[in-house]
Amino acid sequence: MKEDRTMNNWKNFTKGFIKENPVLVMLLGCCPTLGTTTSAINGLSMGLATTFVLVCSNIVISLIKNLIPDKVRIPSYIVVIASFVTVIDLLMQAYLPGIYETLGLFIPLIVVNCIVLGRAEAFASKNGVWASCVDGLGMGLGYALALMILGAVREVLGSLSIFGWQFIQADGILVFVLAPGAFFGLAYFIAVVRRFNK
Amino acid sequence: MAKKQSSLINMVLTLFVITVVAAVALGFVYYFTQEPIAQVKEKKLNEGLMKVLPAFDHQVAEEVEGVPTYKAFDANEQLVGTAVEVVTDKGFGGDVKVLVGFDTEGKIFGYTVLEHKETAGLGSKMGDWFQEGGKGNVIGKDLSTPAKVSKDGGDVDAITAATISSRAFCDALNKAYATYTASQSSNTATEAQPAAEEAKAEATAEPTEVAENEGGQDNE
Numbered sequence: 001m002k003e004d005r006t007m008n009n010w011k012n013f014t015k016g017f018i019k020e021n022p023v024l025v026m027l028l029g030c031c032p033t034l035g036t037t038t039s040a041i042n043g044l045s046m047g048l049a050t051t052f053v054l055v056c057s058n059i060v061i062s063l064i065k066n067l068i069p070d071k072v073r074i075p076s077y078i079v080v081i082a083s084f085v086t087v088i089d090l091l092m093q094a095y096l097p098g099i100y101e102t103l104g105l106f107i108p109l110i111v112v113n114c115i116v117l118g119r120a121e122a123f124a125s126k127n128g129v130w131a132s133c134v135d136g137l138g139m140g141l142g143y144a145l146a147l148m149i150l151g152a153v154r155e156v157l158g159s160l161s162i163f164g165w166q167f168i169q170a171d172g173i174l175v176f177v178l179a180p181g182a183f184f185g186l187a188y189f190i191a192v193v194r195r196f197n198k
Numbered sequence: 199m200a201k202k203q204s205s206l207i208n209m210v211l212t213l214f215v216i217t218v219v220a221a222v223a224l225g226f227v228y229y230f231t232q233e234p235i236a237q238v239k240e241k242k243l244n245e246g247l248m249k250v251l252p253a254f255d256h257q258v259a260e261e262v263e264g265v266p267t268y269k270a271f272d273a274n275e276q277l278v279g280t281a282v283e284v285v286t287d288k289g290f291g292g293d294v295k296v297l298v299g300f301d302t303e304g305k306i307f308g309y310t311v312l313e314h315k316e317t318a319g320l321g322s323k324m325g326d327w328f329q330e331g332g333k334g335n336v337i338g339k340d341l342s343t344p345a346k347v348s349k350d351g352g353d354v355d356a357i358t359a360a361t362i363s364s365r366a367f368c369d370a371l372n373k374a375y376a377t378y379t380a381s382q383s384s385n386t387a388t389e390a391q392p393a394a395e396e397a398k399a400e401a402t403a404e405p406t407e408v409a410e411n412e413g414g415q416d417n418e
Contacts, residue, residue, distance in 0.1 A: 064216075066202070067212065068216075069202045069204040069209050069212055071204040071209060072204070075213060076213065076216050079213075079216050082220075083224055086224055086227070087223075090235070091227075091231060093231065093235050093238070094234035097238045101313075174320065174359075177317075178317060
């Protein structure tokens with residue numbers, strides 16, 4: 001029985017990386033994915049900020065799920081999520097001003113990221129605290145990983161640097177830093193992952 | 199525990215409790231982050247001022263026609279330069295906020311872009327492009343003839359493939375210069391009728407002391 005549980009938790013954790021990756025398989029949260037992945041570090045910080053919100057909101061929602069009448073569950077979830085987003089927004093402003101500046105508008109927009117509400121509705125409202133926490137962490141890290149890889153690819157092609165380190169002093173293929181590059185990158189990324197997911 | 203019924207009273211109560219708890223929690227977080235956030239902003243402003251002004255000892259912040267202006271003085275209360283924080287809405291991606299520093303003769307001493315939403319890799323280059331050694335160097339420029347990109351018949355070299363951002367930057371410079379001129383003329387007014395103007399200045403300006411500039415060694 002115990003082993004079964006750990007297996008289950010492990011599954012809950014790992015499914016977010018490839019099998020049910022929020023961006024690459026479920027195609028959720030595409031707006032910040034396209035918008036913030038201009039560099040690896042931006043993608044990673046956006047992913048980690050979302051992970052924080054996802055884990056916290058999953059925990060709280062799984063705790064209070066029985067206290068919330070069905071008909072008002074969505075507004076209640078949104079309030080919980082929005083509170084955590086505001087918390088991370090203020091914390092980043094205070095302690096990570098550099099990253100906050102580049103991500104700017106996208107941090108408050110985590111509120112309407114469908115991954116967060118999606119996990120609250122599909123998982124946290126039906127499962128226990130621990131499982132929800134693990135699910136949030138797995139999904140969040142899967143999201144962060146996807147964003148970081150996409151950001152790294154765009155950064156390498158677009159500005160010939162990786163994690164801010166310029167390896168060739170020249171201009172890259174500019175289109176990859178711009179919005180169309182985000183679509184190209186994401187499309188190929190999804191195609192590759194789907195090929196190996198079969 | 200069974201799920202709560204969706205009766206009116208239950209729904210209203212639940213939402214009320216949740217929002218109250220959330221509001222209180224956020225109040226706490228706000229309270230604790232308020233000071234670090236203010237410090238970060240002040241630090242950023244001071245770093246900006248050090249970049250755009252000659253070595254100074256302390257600065258006085260004031261508003262000239264609603265635009266934040268910072269006058270920098272040396273240890274002997276001599277004015278060494280004026281910095282103007284100006285916003286232009288002509289940017290490609292939205293507002294561009296630039297801090298422009300003028301020396302005592304009204305020439306550009308330095309600038310730094312505080313906020314922008316220009317395209318990464320194109321317009322976002324404006325932070326370096328117009329600096330000394332950059333291709334569109336504007337440092338030392340006298341703005342009594344307004345700054346214009348070369349495409350519009352001016353003498354500022356626009357960023358390659360980002361003419362709109364460059365135009366916005368020139369617009370910011372010209373606005374900053376207008377504010378600078380206004381601040382200078384209000385200065386002469388102060389000398390003419392000190393009593394009235396001083397009272398007015400006290401009412402509008404909030405002088406802020408800046409920490410010692412450590413001999414201005416950070417001033418690059």
